[in-house]
Amino acid sequence: MNRTTLSLIACTVALAAVTGFAAFDPPAASGTSAAGGATERPVERTGLLCPAPSFSDIADTAYTSFTPVTQGADSGGKAALEAAAEQSADGKGGKGGGKKDQAVLTPKPPGTPALGDTSGSDTPALIGTADGKYAPGWTVQETTRIAAGTGRGLQGVTCTPADTDFWFPGASTAKGRTDYVHLTNPDDGAAVVDIKLYGKSGAVKTTVTDGITVPPHSSEPVLLSTLTDDAQTDLTVHVGVRSGRVGATVQAQDDAGGGDWLPAAADPAGSLVLPGIPKDATDVRLVAFTPGDDDADLKVRLASPNGSITPAGNETVHVKAGMTSAVDLGPVTRGEPGSLILTPTDKAVPVVAALRVVRGRGSSQETAYIPATAPVGRRATASDNSAKGTTLSLTAPTADATVKVTVSAGSDGGSPATKTYTIKSGTSQDISAPTGGKGTYALTVEPVSGGPVYAARTLTGSSDGVPGFTIQTLPSDRGLVAVPRAEQDLSVLQR
Numbered sequence: 001m002n003r004t005t006l007s008l009i010a011c012t013v014a015l016a017a018v019t020g021f022a023a024f025d026p027p028a029a030s031g032t033s034a035a036g037g038a039t040e041r042p043v044e045r046t047g048l049l050c051p052a053p054s055f056s057d058i059a060d061t062a063y064t065s066f067t068p069v070t071q072g073a074d075s076g077g078k079a080a081l082e083a084a085a086e087q088s089a090d091g092k093g094g095k096g097g098g099k100k101d102q103a104v105l106t107p108k109p110p111g112t113p114a115l116g117d118t119s120g121s122d123t124p125a126l127i128g129t130a131d132g133k134y135a136p137g138w139t140v141q142e143t144t145r146i147a148a149g150t151g152r153g154l155q156g157v158t159c160t161p162a163d164t165d166f167w168f169p170g171a172s173t174a175k176g177r178t179d180y181v182h183l184t185n186p187d188d189g190a191a192v193v194d195i196k197l198y199g200k201s202g203a204v205k206t207t208v209t210d211g212i213t214v215p216p217h218s219s220e221p222v223l224l225s226t227l228t229d230d231a232q233t234d235l236t237v238h239v240g241v242r243s244g245r246v247g248a249t250v251q252a253q254d255d256a257g258g259g260d261w262l263p264a265a266a267d268p269a270g271s272l273v274l275p276g277i278p279k280d281a282t283d284v285r286l287v288a289f290t291p292g293d294d295d296a297d298l299k300v301r302l303a304s305p306n307g308s309i310t311p312a313g314n315e316t317v318h319v320k321a322g323m324t325s326a327v328d329l330g331p332v333t334r335g336e337p338g339s340l341i342l343t344p345t346d347k348a349v350p351v352v353a354a355l356r357v358v359r360g361r362g363s364s365q366e367t368a369y370i371p372a373t374a375p376v377g378r379r380a381t382a383s384d385n386s387a388k389g390t391t392l393s394l395t396a397p398t399a400d401a402t403v404k405v406t407v408s409a410g411s412d413g414g415s416p417a418t419k420t421y422t423i424k425s426g427t428s429q430d431i432s433a434p435t436g437g438k439g440t441y442a443l444t445v446e447p448v449s450g451g452p453v454y455a456a457r458t459l460t461g462s463s464d465g466v467p468g469f470t471i472q473t474l475p476s477d478r479g480l481v482a483v484p485r486a487e488q489d490l491s492v493l494q495r
Contacts, residue, residue, distance in 0.1 A: 038482040040378070042073040042136035046478065048128040049247030050081070050159040051182035051261075052219060053144040056151065057121050061144040064384035065107040065114040066408065066442035070136035070479050077132015079107035081140065084125040084184055085218040107134055113383060113411045113442050125219030127186045128159065137479030139442070141384035143459065143470065150178050151253030153366040154461050156470030157261035158382070161478070162186050162245040166264040168237040169287040169324065170354035170369055173197075173225045176255040181237060183212065184219040184247040191244030195222065198289055199232040202322045211242055221251075234326040236289035236352065239264075257358060258366040260470050265371035268292075270348025272372035274355050275339040275428065276393035276456025276471050277302075277332070282365070283358040284329040286340065288319045288351055295321050296349035301341045302332055303395050303428040308341065316345055339395040339428040339454065342372075359469055368458075368471045375452040376403075376445050377476035382457040383442040385433070391458040392443065393430050396423040399451025406444045410437025423453065445474060 053061040065081070081103045104126065105116025110133055130138045140159040146152045162184075171179045185191040192211045197204040206227040214220050224237070239248045253259030266272065268291055277284060290296045296319040301308045311332050319325045332338070342353060355370040382392075385407075394403055406418045417436030423429055433443050447453045455474035462468055 038484050040480045041483050042070045042479060043481050044074060044135055045131045046135045046138055047161055047186055048138065048140050048159040049162060049184040049186060050126040050128065050140060050142045051157065051184060051249050051251065052125045052221065053123050053142055054146060054151070055121050056146050056149060058148065059121065059144050059146045060119045061117060061123055061142060062384065063104050063116040064141045064440060065105055066139050066381065066383040067107065067110040067130070067134050068137045068379070068381055068442070068444050068477070068479065069110045073110070073136050074132040077130070077134045079128065079130035079134035079138060081105060081126045081128040084127050085215070109133065111416070112409060113440055115411050115440060125182065125184045126159070127184065127217060137379060137381050137477035139381040139383050139477055141382070143384055145461070145468070150255050151259035153258035154459065154468030154470045155260045156459055156472060157249055157263060158472050160247055160249070160263070162247050164241040164245050166239040166248040167268070167352040168250045168262055169265055169289050169352050170262050170356055171224060171235045171237045171250050171252060172233055173228060173231050173235060174233045175231060178253045179224045180221040180251045181224065181239060182219060182221050182249050182251060183214050185214040185216060185244060186247070187244055188216050189244055190215050191246050192242040193246060194240045194242060195227060196238045196240070197224070197228060198236040198238070198322065198324050199230065200234065200324055204228050204230050204232065204235070214246055234287050234324050236287070236324045252369065254367060260368040262354065262369040263371050263473070265352040265354050266374050268350030268352050270344050270350060272342040272351060272353050273339060273395060273397055273454040274353065274370045274372050275395045275454040275473060276370055276458060277338045277340065277355065277357060278359060278458060278469065279333050279335055279337040279430070280359055281333050281357050282331055282361055284332045285356040286317065286327045286329055286353060287324060287356065288317060288353040289324045290319045290321055290349055290351045292350055293321050294349045295319060296351045297345040298342045298351065299345050303339045303341055303397060303426055304336050305427055305429055308426040319351055337393060337428060337430040339393065341397050357471065366468050368469055370456065370471050371473060373454060373473035374475040376447055376455050376474060378446070378480050379477055380445045380455055380474035381442060381477040382472060382474055384459065385441050385443055385457070387435065389460045390433065391430050392433055393428060393456045393458070394421065394423050394445070395428040395454045396425055396451055397454065399425045401450035401453045402448040403453055404446045404448050405431065405433055407433050407436050408442040410439035410441045412439030414438040420448065425451065
């Protein structure tokens with residue numbers, strides 16, 4: 001074996017270890033990847049992007065940062081959240097940010113939550129970076145309370161890494177809706193972004209044909225209703241990046257029904273899981289889209305605490321190619337928590353999907369969104385939890401699964417606590433997290449054995465009789481990366 005080949009192998013291992021954006025197969029609980037023979041390494045560098053929380057002058061936003069303790073992580077490192085330069089809502093420039101502005105919080109070492117808060121409409125988007133011990137599984141939650149007006153209630157979003165492709169089924173340009181796509185560019189070069197809309201009859205003609213430029217280290221909100229004159233109740237939004245990369249999230253707000261963040265759905269797939277529908281949901285609406293050339297026919301099942309059932313009258317859903325389909329499921333959970341499972345009736349056709357979930361009625365209703373999500377994988381992390389108002393939902397769609405849930409020390413002290421749960425195949429369970437910390441805490445979910453697990457976390461907080469709530473799904477926290485063993489690569493190169 002020559003020196004050049006050895007250098008190439010060393011570079012491959014190093015690159016996989018230092019980036020949180022590397023693509024990899026989810027490692028199994030045994031410590032080896034699904035591909036077989038790979039070893040796990042903690043990531044050494046990662047980045048997160050938080051959208052500007054609100055245009056309301058009466059909005060109060062809390063930020064929570066947390067890094068779980070990860071075996072084998074570096075002992076040094078640092079993390080920071082810095083303000084992005086921000087455009088105004090009409091895209092013509094306005095409130096400033098700048099990387100020299102004081103950060104809303106300073107992340108703390110692994111195992112300890114860090115808190116920060118802001119108020120008003122001038123809070124910018126945030127660009128976060130972490131390396132060393134702060135990087136593996138770094139999670140930041142943005143939670144906003146709006147007392148009145150459009151989008152009133154509780155809005156929450158987990159800050160996400162930059163990427164180049166996003167799907168958002170569940171957006172709208174209907175009367176009474178104010179939906180923005182927030183685009184944040186963390187890099188030194190400009191990003192060029194295409195936004196395409198798909199309604200019930202297919203592609204919607206838009207006014208922007210040359211792409212949207214997002215300057216370096218900046219964020220720009222794009223109001224969907226300015227892209228088209230076509231008012232549609234149910235839209236699928238596709239954000240594709242021609243050059244560079246961005247963070248993208250939709251803020252979906254309703255004049256009458258409150259609002260929340262609509263995160264990007266999981267990549268198109270033949271089978272989908274949408275976990276964490278609250279037991280007291282008064283209305284659930286499924287929005288689905290298939291980006292390919294074939295129609296999709298999907299079986300609809302609700303995983304409840306006692307097993308999977310088929311919603312009466314909604315046994316299947318037909319999704320026409322290139323068109324957005326919507327199905328009203330009503331109060332589908334009927335007093336029990338549940339998760340929606342979509343599987344092909346025959347041929348698997350890639351689909352994206354999300355749920356619009358309503359609690360309350362009339363003037364006291366509030367809205368949240370659940371996109372189809374990836375499984376927990378090796379570990380998932382959620383921050384900004386409290387002893388009251390936090391519900392963790394776990395779903396095992398195909399096989400029994402054993403799951404370990406760990407609660408961190410709290411922002412006001414205390415000790416971590418861990419408890420193990422068994423989730424039966426085809427069921428969805430709301431669990432009470434173990435107690436140990438005081439104040440705001442983070443929780444981690446780690447599958448121990450069995451089939452794949454999907455998770456979501458609900459935060460609740462009523463104000464003046466309005467049942468405010470927000471739901472975040474819990475895919476992998478990207479804390480670990482699978483690195484091929486050098487000796488396996490050597491054997492391949494010797495052939």
